[in-house]
Amino acid sequence: MTTATLAPVAQQPLAIPVREILPWALFTVLLAVLAIYFVGAEQGATSLIPGVYIHEFVHDARHLLGFPCH
Numbered sequence: 001m002t003t004a005t006l007a008p009v010a011q012q013p014l015a016i017p018v019r020e021i022l023p024w025a026l027f028t029v030l031l032a033v034l035a036i037y038f039v040g041a042e043q044g045a046t047s048l049i050p051g052v053y054i055h056e057f058v059h060d061a062r063h064l065l066g067f068p069c070h
Helices: 018-040 053-057 059-065
Strands: none
Touching: 018 059, 053 059
16 A cells, blocks of 8 residues: 655745735724823823823833833
8 A cells, every 4th residue: 555645735925915904004003103192191281181090090001111200
């Protein structure tokens, strides 16, 4: 009894059109910019939301990333 061995078939990577990636990339950039704003600048004169709720919510992240806050 003999068995035939097949050569492995080379797999081609999937081509993803830029049209499909672009909306997700823009959404990710928007979320990153909003996160950086709220962690780094949401207090005092640049505050968009009155009060200190956002500042207190991201307070530890500000210290972790090296932003001064008090």
